[in-house]
Amino acid sequence: MWNFDYSLPKLSWRFIPIWRRNFLVWRKLAIPSILGNLADPAFYMLGLGYGLGSLLPQVSGVPYMTFLAAGTLCYSTMNSATFESLYSAFSRMHVQKTWDAMLNAPLELDDVMLAELAWATSKSVLSGVAILVIILALGLSHSWLLFWTLPLLVLIGFCFTGMALVMNALSPNYDFFMYYFTLVITPMVLLCGVFYPVEQLPAFLQTAANWLPLTHAIELGRPLVQGEWPQHVLSHVGVLLAYGGAGFYLALVLVRRRLLK
Amino acid sequence: MISSMDEKLSPVLIATALRKSYGANEVVAGLDLALAPGECFGLLGPNGAGKTTTLRLLLGLTRPDGGTISLLGLPVPDQARKARVKVGVVPQLDNLDPDFSVAENLLVYGRYFGLSDAAVAARIPALLEFADLAGRADAKIETLSGGMKRRLTLARALVNDPDVIFLDEPTTGLDPQARHMMWQRLRRLLGEGKTILLTTHFMEEAERLCDRLLIMDRGAAITTGAPRDLIAAHIEPHVVEIYGDHEVGVHAAGYAALSERQERVGETLFCYCTDPHALLAALQAQSVLRYLHRPANLEDVFLKLTGRDLRD
Numbered sequence: 237m238w239n240f241d242y243s244l245p246k247l248s249w250r251f252i253p254i255w256r257r258n259f260l261v262w263r264k265l266a267i268p269s270i271l272g273n274l275a276d277p278a279f280y281m282l283g284l285g286y287g288l289g290s291l292l293p294q295v296s297g298v299p300y301m302t303f304l305a306a307g308t309l310c311y312s313t314m315n316s317a318t319f320e321s322l323y324s325a326f327s328r329m330h331v332q333k334t335w336d337a338m339l340n341a342p343l344e345l346d347d348v349m350l351a352e353l354a355w356a357t358s359k360s361v362l363s364g365v366a367i368l369v370i371i372l373a374l375g376l377s378h379s380w381l382l383f384w385t386l387p388l389l390v391l392i393g394f395c396f397t398g399m400a401l402v403m404n405a406l407s408p409n410y411d412f413f414m415y416y417f418t419l420v421i422t423p424m425v426l427l428c429g430v431f432y433p434v435e436q437l438p439a440f441l442q443t444a445a446n447w448l449p450l451t452h453a454i455e456l457g458r459p460l461v462q463g464e465w466p467q468h469v470l471s472h473v474g475v476l477l478a479y480g481g482a483g484f485y486l487a488l489v490l491v492r493r494r495l496l497k
Numbered sequence: 498m499i500s501s502m503d504e505k506l507s508p509v510l511i512a513t514a515l516r517k518s519y520g521a522n523e524v525v526a527g528l529d530l531a532l533a534p535g536e537c538f539g540l541l542g543p544n545g546a547g548k549t550t551t552l553r554l555l556l557g558l559t560r561p562d563g564g565t566i567s568l569l570g571l572p573v574p575d576q577a578r579k580a581r582v583k584v585g586v587v588p589q590l591d592n593l594d595p596d597f598s599v600a601e602n603l604l605v606y607g608r609y610f611g612l613s614d615a616a617v618a619a620r621i622p623a624l625l626e627f628a629d630l631a632g633r634a635d636a637k638i639e640t641l642s643g644g645m646k647r648r649l650t651l652a653r654a655l656v657n658d659p660d661v662i663f664l665d666e667p668t669t670g671l672d673p674q675a676r677h678m679m680w681q682r683l684r685r686l687l688g689e690g691k692t693i694l695l696t697t698h699f700m701e702e703a704e705r706l707c708d709r710l711l712i713m714d715r716g717a718a719i720t721t722g723a724p725r726d727l728i729a730a731h732i733e734p735h736v737v738e739i740y741g742d743h744e745v746g747v748h749a750a751g752y753a754a755l756s757e758r759q760e761r762v763g764e765t766l767f768c769y770c771t772d773p774h775a776l777l778a779a780l781q782a783q784s785v786l787r788y789l790h791r792p793a794n795l796e797d798v799f800l801k802l803t804g805r806d807l808r809d
Contacts, residue, residue, distance in 0.1 A: 250611075253605070253608035253609050253611075254609070256605075256608065257594070257605045257608070260597070260601065260605065261594075261596045261597070264596060332592065332594070332595060333588075333590060333592035334592060334594060336588060336592050337588070337592040337593075337594075337606070338609060339558055340556065340558075340581070340584075340586035340588065341581060341606065341609035341610055341657075342578045342579065342581040342582045342609070342610060342611070343578070343609055344578055496558060496559055496560070497519070497559060
């Protein structure tokens with residue numbers, strides 16, 4: 237037990253130059269990156285929304301496309317945070333040894349981790365905004381409440397970055413991330429209400445879904461897209477903060493042991 | 498005035514009774530070292546001797562199990578981050594940012610030290626000139642040769658104008674031209690008054706660059722001193738290497754009598770002597786065995802003290 241450092245994260249503005257480093261890399265690849273953020277979820281949304289939607293009556297009182305748009309907004313933001321905190325962060329930490337170079341400068345591992353959290357959150361918010369643009373362009377939402385999805389996107393990015401950084405801290409190689417996608421991300425995409433209301437599931441699956449953070453993100457996002465104020469806001473926000481915060485702290489403890497041993 | 502003189506005299510880096518274990522394996526086992534300002538200090542040892550772990554301890558990247566470290570007057574690891582403001586590091590493996598140009602690598606690294614973009618930009622031309630990369634500011638990292646990458650890594654370590662520079666095997670993997678270039682640059686830094694701590698297993702490098710060195714094995718110091726003093730203390734001034742198949746064995750006894758100390762390694766007989774004339778005369782008189790006469794060097798000391806067994 238003695239070789240773990242359980243101290244709380246030391247938060248400092250020193251994360252900013254690291255965030256700017258990642259931003260500079262991103263800027264060089266901005267066009268393919270934005271296209272990737274936009275194209276994949278957009279095709280899902282348009283294909284399923286129009287194709288499947290034409291076969292369906294209204295879902296939860298709105299056209300299926302509108303229903304699906306809110307789910308896509310949340311899951312696309314989750315995906316972006318997850319990919320950035322797994323593959324890209326792992327490249328920086330393990331493959332390119334970018335973190336090692338930073339740690340030789342007057343930066344601490346806590347600064348590097350906070351920068352990863354802030355960066356992946358930023359990138360995932362951008363993904364979410366891309367979906368919001370589609371929602372507005374297709375006229376799927378006309379409510380001013382839609383702007384409340386912006387802080388929600390930050391919260392979703394925070395939550396799923398914190399969780400994915402745990403996997404990053406534990407991973408021996410890129411293949412390891414497949415477990416997380418297969419056992420965590422895919423079940424969330426299919427069970428948490430992206431494509432249909434959670435109430436359609438049998439009771440035991442509903443219970444399971446209620447333990448998963450994406451359900452809570454969608455419980456907040458869907459009403460906002462549909463122009464209603466969500467219910468139980470505090471408890472949903474609390475769940476997302478708890479998953480993200482606990483994940484980040486655990487990831488930090490694990491990565492301290494991995495790199496500072 | 499007095500305080501600045503005191504500063505000049507006090508060591509840049511002091512470590513005492515340093516210990517670090519991983520499980521049952523004691524990687525650093527009670528190491529003491531001190532670096533005077535402006536000196537080049539070499540940390541030598543076979544693979545697995547604990548050199549890299551020692552560097553990590555000195556930089557505050559890992560916590561020692563025992564012992565104390567003071568770097569630039571600050572306790573490490575407790576205030577290591579603050580100490581690293583005036584330290585430059587050239588790691589063993591290049592970790593330049595592959596997505597950036599040469600100049601961007603320097604700019605981004607300078608920001609990690611809290612330097613403004615303008616301050617770094619003002620330093621970049623001199624750093625590129627130093628690294629012999631002038632005109633390559635916009636080059637991609639992947640287009641650089643191994644030697645260029647190493648020099649850029651050195652330039653990056655200078656972005657904060659450090660007082661001490663740590664180099665972990667700075668010339669491993671470089672061709673002779675690139676290696677000599679690197680040595681020139683390090684000498685220039687010493688001329689500017691920088692203090693250098695380097696690890697290496699190239700004895701030639703240590704002999705050429707280091708004012709003092711410490712040979713370590715299994716985590717502990719075996720000996721420490723100036724290269725010339727170490728050679729004089731441990732090895733006779735002349736070495737005659739005699740090569741041959743079984744012939745060496747046949748003649749060994751005869752040649753052994755003409756030198757103070759001998760060592761048989763495979764098909765080679767190393768004869769160490771203060772006066773080599775009689776031995777050389779005997780060797781000139783025969784035509785079967787090839788031989789080489791050379792002055793004793795640091796490699797002889799190193800192999801004598803750490804043994805000839807392979808360390809993988």
